[in-house]
Amino acid sequence: MKVTTQWDVVCKVADLVPDSGVAVWTSSGPVAVFYLPERLPALFAIGHQDPFSGANVLARGITGDIKGEPVVASPLYKQHFSLLSGQCLEDESVRVPVYRVLVDGDQIRVEQRLGSRDELAA
Amino acid sequence: MSKKQLIVIGNGMVGHHFLEQFVATEAASGYELQVFGEEPLLAYDRVHLSEYFDQATHADLAMGTAEWYEQNDIMLHLDEAVTGIDRDQQTVTTAKGSHPYDAVVLATGSYPFVPPIDGNDHPHCLVYRTLADLDAIRTSAEGARTGVVVGGGLLGLEAANALKSLGLEAHVVEFAPRLMPVQLDADGGAVLKHKIEELGVRVHTEKATKAIVAGSECRLRMEFEEDDYLETDLIVFSAGIRPQDALARAANLEVGERGGIIIDNQCTTSDPRIFAIGECALWSERIFGLVAPGYTMARTLASHLNGDAEAAFSGADMSTKLKLLGVDVGSIGDAHGQTPGARSIRFNDEAAGHYRRMVISEDGKTLLGAILVGDNGPYDTLLQYALNNIALPEHPETLILPQSEGGAPALGPDALPDTAAICSCHNVTKGDICGVIDAGCGDLGSVKAETKASSGCGGCAALLKNVVDSELAKRGVEVSKDICEHFAYSRQELFHLVKVNGIRTFRTLIREHGKGQGCEICKPTVGSILATCWNEHILATDHVPLQDTNDTFMANMQKNGTYSIVPRIPGGEITPDKLIVLGEVAKEYDLYTKITGGQRVDLFGATLSQLPEIWEKLIAAGFETGHAYGKSLRTVKSCVGNTWCRYGVQDSVAMAIFLEDRYKGLRAPHKVKMAVSGCTRECAEAQSKDIGVIATENGWNLYVCGNGGMRPRHADLFATDLNDEELIRTIDRVLMFYVRTADRLQRTSVWMENLEGGLDYLKQVVLEDSLGLGEELEEHMEGLVGTYQCEWKTAVEDPEKRKRFREFVNDERTDPVQQWTHERGQRRPVTESA
Numbered sequence: 001m002k003v004t005t006q007w008d009v010v011c012k013v014a015d016l017v018p019d020s021g022v023a024v025w026t027s028s029g030p031v032a033v034f035y036l037p038e039r040l041p042a043l044f045a046i047g048h049q050d051p052f053s054g055a056n057v058l059a060r061g062i063t064g065d066i067k068g069e070p071v072v073a074s075p076l077y078k079q080h081f082s083l084l085s086g087q088c089l090e091d092e093s094v095r096v097p098v099y100r101v102l103v104d105g106d107q108i109r110v111e112q113r114l115g116s117r118d119e120l121a122a
Numbered sequence: 123m124s125k126k127q128l129i130v131i132g133n134g135m136v137g138h139h140f141l142e143q144f145v146a147t148e149a150a151s152g153y154e155l156q157v158f159g160e161e162p163l164l165a166y167d168r169v170h171l172s173e174y175f176d177q178a179t180h181a182d183l184a185m186g187t188a189e190w191y192e193q194n195d196i197m198l199h200l201d202e203a204v205t206g207i208d209r210d211q212q213t214v215t216t217a218k219g220s221h222p223y224d225a226v227v228l229a230t231g232s233y234p235f236v237p238p239i240d241g242n243d244h245p246h247c248l249v250y251r252t253l254a255d256l257d258a259i260r261t262s263a264e265g266a267r268t269g270v271v272v273g274g275g276l277l278g279l280e281a282a283n284a285l286k287s288l289g290l291e292a293h294v295v296e297f298a299p300r301l302m303p304v305q306l307d308a309d310g311g312a313v314l315k316h317k318i319e320e321l322g323v324r325v326h327t328e329k330a331t332k333a334i335v336a337g338s339e340c341r342l343r344m345e346f347e348e349d350d351y352l353e354t355d356l357i358v359f360s361a362g363i364r365p366q367d368a369l370a371r372a373a374n375l376e377v378g379e380r381g382g383i384i385i386d387n388q389c390t391t392s393d394p395r396i397f398a399i400g401e402c403a404l405w406s407e408r409i410f411g412l413v414a415p416g417y418t419m420a421r422t423l424a425s426h427l428n429g430d431a432e433a434a435f436s437g438a439d440m441s442t443k444l445k446l447l448g449v450d451v452g453s454i455g456d457a458h459g460q461t462p463g464a465r466s467i468r469f470n471d472e473a474a475g476h477y478r479r480m481v482i483s484e485d486g487k488t489l490l491g492a493i494l495v496g497d498n499g500p501y502d503t504l505l506q507y508a509l510n511n512i513a514l515p516e517h518p519e520t521l522i523l524p525q526s527e528g529g530a531p532a533l534g535p536d537a538l539p540d541t542a543a544i545c546s547c548h549n550v551t552k553g554d555i556c557g558v559i560d561a562g563c564g565d566l567g568s569v570k571a572e573t574k575a576s577s578g579c580g581g582c583a584a585l586l587k588n589v590v591d592s593e594l595a596k597r598g599v600e601v602s603k604d605i606c607e608h609f610a611y612s613r614q615e616l617f618h619l620v621k622v623n624g625i626r627t628f629r630t631l632i633r634e635h636g637k638g639q640g641c642e643i644c645k646p647t648v649g650s651i652l653a654t655c656w657n658e659h660i661l662a663t664d665h666v667p668l669q670d671t672n673d674t675f676m677a678n679m680q681k682n683g684t685y686s687i688v689p690r691i692p693g694g695e696i697t698p699d700k701l702i703v704l705g706e707v708a709k710e711y712d713l714y715t716k717i718t719g720g721q722r723v724d725l726f727g728a729t730l731s732q733l734p735e736i737w738e739k740l741i742a743a744g745f746e747t748g749h750a751y752g753k754s755l756r757t758v759k760s761c762v763g764n765t766w767c768r769y770g771v772q773d774s775v776a777m778a779i780f781l782e783d784r785y786k787g788l789r790a791p792h793k794v795k796m797a798v799s800g801c802t803r804e805c806a807e808a809q810s811k812d813i814g815v816i817a818t819e820n821g822w823n824l825y826v827c828g829n830g831g832m833r834p835r836h837a838d839l840f841a842t843d844l845n846d847e848e849l850i851r852t853i854d855r856v857l858m859f860y861v862r863t864a865d866r867l868q869r870t871s872v873w874m875e876n877l878e879g880g881l882d883y884l885k886q887v888v889l890e891d892s893l894g895l896g897e898e899l900e901e902h903m904e905g906l907v908g909t910y911q912c913e914w915k916t917a918v919e920d921p922e923k924r925k926r927f928r929e930f931v932n933d934e935r936t937d938p939v940q941q942w943t944h945e946r947g948q949r950r951p952v953t954e955s956a
């Protein structure tokens with residue numbers, strides 16, 4: 001099946017908080033966008049929902065790196081999620097979705113996959 | 123082959139310990155076990171009996187559980203005293219019937235001696251031995267003002283403390299010329315007496331009671347031989363113990379002249395089928411009134427019954443280390459110097475109330491005994507010298523001189539031989555500890571679990587930790603102090619770097635002194651350090667990403683992603699108008715409302731975007747943030763104090779509000795809790811707080827480093843009868859020193875326990891200003907007090923900061939996953955089971 005993608009505008013550059021995350025609402029639900037100015041690339045987007053609690057909170061976690069890998073720590077129970085792969089570092093079987101993200105002028109866009117999103121995730 | 127019958131008489135500490143030891147032997151399978159206990163409750167920890175007056179229950183003190191007895195097939199008969207032993211028929215009899223035996227273990231303990239004084243059978247004349255006794259004392263104390271303890275020994279002073287904690291004016295009446303005549307000499311007794319009187323307990327020595335008659339002001343009057351008298355509402359006799367040997371006497375077993383069931387080295391009585399252990403037993407003409415020797419007898423007997431021909435009881439060390447009414451007392455070995463040729467070295471600091479005496483052998487090479495009053499600091503070291511015959515240093519007096527006068531460092535764990543007894547309650551030597559470490563125990567907790575060390579009287583805890591730490595270090599187990607992979611520094615070192623180099627942002631700090639981007643460990647730690655150094659708003663752009671989520675949003679995140687709101691209610695005092703506002707706001711936003719354990723109100727279930735609006739309303743009504751989210755001062759709990767309470771001696775509410783206003787917002791390594799009570803009844807539970815203040819007739823007593831929570835710790839008395847100004851200055855210094863030197867997430871209790879030199883060191887730093895830091899600490903605190911701002915007020919007034927409180931920065935909708943239900947008239951999240 002052909003995969004089509006679309007780049008949603010999710011917020012302004014000015015909405016971002018350096019070294020931290022914000023939550024945005026996208027056509028596929030809540031997404032957490034992180035801005036780490038010290039890294040290249042500096043933007044990351046992963047699912048906002050914490051798989052351990054079901055609460056939408058990952059954007060409110062503390063960012064950092066573990067052995068060089070950029071991560072966010074869940075604010076509820078402190079598991080780390082890779083901002084590159086969405087992998088939970090404490091539990092191999094848990095992963096959150098990852099989205100591509102880019103700056104377009106003064107706007108931030110996040111990629112949404114249409115059609116076979118579920119198959120891709122599987 | 124049918125099993126043999128073994129009957130244990132007495133379900134006390136030693137009887138229980140015997141069963142624990144015996145069921146673990148092979149021989150146990152050949153016996154059917156039965157226990158008879160006179161008390162209605164399962165064996166409990168009598169050593170910690172007094173905690174029953176604090177808040178401990180029987181369950182807290184119990185040594186085992188009914189299930190344990192069941193699992194081990196031990197038939198337990200409680201509330202069933204044995205009334206006779208028929209040695210010819212080999213049966214024991216109780217009110218309910220008789221039981222055949224092959225072997226009997228007598229573990230009947232002892233009973234309090236009540237001197238033969240006329241009137242000693244008055245209903246308000248009591249003793250101090252069992253939980254039932256304590257219940258009786260509590261009942262008698264109702265409506266009473268004064269209580270007297272007859273007997274100034276170890277137990278008597280403990281009983282006096284209990285009377286004091288029940289709110290009575292406490293007196294101790296002692297026949298001998300000094301307190302604790304068995305353990306202390308005249309000078310030591312005098313220092314102790316002085317200290318205890320300072321704490322408000324009246325001590326009368328050299329007083330012999332002639333008769334107890336009805337009183338005119340109080341219930342009773344004690345008439346003394348000296349022709350004077352003392353009126354009191356109740357009397358607790360604590361004039362020594364007597365071995366409970368009645369059964370043995372009736373059964374014609376050999377007993378000592380002054381009581382006690384005579385046993386040999388195998389704990390066998392004059393009848394080879396009957397054994398005796400614990401306080402009822404007389405070995406080599408000695409009774410042992412402590413639990414450790416009883417446990418040793420229990421172990422010996424278990425091994426003996428298991429066929430171990432070597433098992434033998436060979437006496438026990440009677441050294442004791444105690445805290446009586448908060449005063450340290452220690453007595454080691456031949457404290458009175460009765461060994462021929464023995465000589466003594468004494469150190470007596472009357473101002474500080476410290477008395478120390480070493481008893482040294484004729485050749486000056488070994489330590490025979492010691493007495494300590496006022497400070498048990500040197501106890502562990504001295505005990506090791508005495509027990510292990512370690513050669514004394516050239517100038518032995520350095521062991522008891524204060525450090526500043528050239529005192530010797532404590533005897534390091536390395537200097538101890540493998541045979542050194544570390545825990546005498548459970549007979550654990552240094553060699554045993556090395557053994558379990560070699561077998562895989564990698565930390566203190568597992569060593570404790572494996573050896574049981576330090577689970578008896580607890581007196582060996584500090585020494586045990588030293589030994590374990592040093593042995594682990596020797597085996598290359600590194601106890602790293604680095605806070606995380608980004609900084610090779612401890613929290614204290616980071617604090618120093620920030621302060622000395624004037625560093626104001628995390629980014630500068632990690633660039634200059636760390637590596638990588640940081641993580642959820644170092645960021646909040648540094649955030650807290652920056653806050654205590656420079657006190658900028660925690661939501662200033664540079665600081666936002668450092669905060670734990672609760673700090674970022676200045677509210678505690680709940681399991682479903684919503685937040686709770688806790689406004690400050692200093693001292694728990696609140697006007698009706700403010701209460702109404704809380705109710706109105708809670709109603710408007712449908713917030714679950716609960717009174718917290720900290721004397722204030724928590725409103726749960728606000729969404730992120732509601733937080734600023736709600737706070738705007740609360741601030742308008744005069745509320746401030748309560749910092750329930752911060753590692754910072756939480757609440758200063760208070761009792762109602764002398765404005766209303768008939769017992770109050772100071773205005774505890776005013777002091778609590780003052781303290782809360784002074785220290786609110788102070789960022790610390792962990793949260794800080796305080797309380798102020800208006801008198802010694804202690805309704806504010808100040809002794810469980812990091813900083814506890816209790817009013818006295820003359821001012822305030824300050825307690826420090828208490829903790830509730832996971833590992834409760836009673837606060838230590840730090841200074842007495844301070845005026846307001848002294849109190850504040852002392853608290854300023856203690857807190858600031860804590861903030862600067864503690865590890866991350868270390869409450870004051872753990873900090874103090876890990877502080878080299880412990881409480882005494884802290885006292886030196888704070889009260890004697892031994893580091894010359896006093897003024898700096900006060901100025902630092904003053905600076906923080908002067909730059910306080912209500913974080914919520916600043917945030918709601920700043921549109922940029924308010925932007926952070928949008929659930930989705932591009933959409934007004936609220937979080938779709940929050941599901942609610944109602945219970946007991948309030949809204950709450952749907953949980954899995956609902």
Ligand code: SRM
Nearest residue numbers: 678686718719720721722724750756829830831832833869
């Ligand atoms: C609300 C309250 C329970 C209540 O309904 O009464 C409460 C609630 C929480 N406590 Fe507590 N504690 C509350 C009083 C206490 C007390 C009692 C007291 O302060 O008198 C204690 C024991 C006393 C002590 O701390 O020494 C207490 C010992 C703890 C501990 C264990 C601390 C320890 O040293 O062992 C934690 C965990 C921690 O801090 O690491 C904790 C942590 C928490 C947290 C923050 C857990 C969390 O991270 O979500 C709870 C969140 C509160 C919220 O969402 O608003 N809470 N907690 C109480 C708030 C008091 C207040 O007005 O500020």
Ligand SMILES: Cc1cc2nc3c(=O)[nH]c(=O)nc-3n(C[C@H](O)[C@H](O)[C@H](O)COP(=O)(O)OP(=O)(O)OC[C@H]3O[C@@H](n4cnc5c(N)ncnc54)[C@H](O)[C@@H]3O)c2cc1C
Nearest residue numbers: 132134135136159160168169203204230231400401412413
């Ligand atoms: C307040 C207090 C503080 C203390 N502090 C310390 C301390 O700090 N350090 C220390 O080492 N020691 C301390 N002790 C002493 C310690 O508690 C005892 O050494 C220890 O309890 C002795 O144990 P035991 O089993 O021999 O006697 P107990 O614990 O007294 O047990 C004997 C049991 O036998 C029962 N019994 C008696 N006769 C019969 C019968 N005929 N039939 C059935 N049951 C019977 C009794 O009711 C009792 O329950 C303290 C004691 C008290 C009271």
Ligand code: SF4
Nearest residue numbers: 761767770800801805
């Ligand atoms: S602690 Fe406070 S409330 Fe309690 S009795 Fe004393 S003054 Fe009264």
Ligand code: FES
Nearest residue numbers: 545547578579580
């Ligand atoms: S000495 Fe009593 S617990 Fe170790």
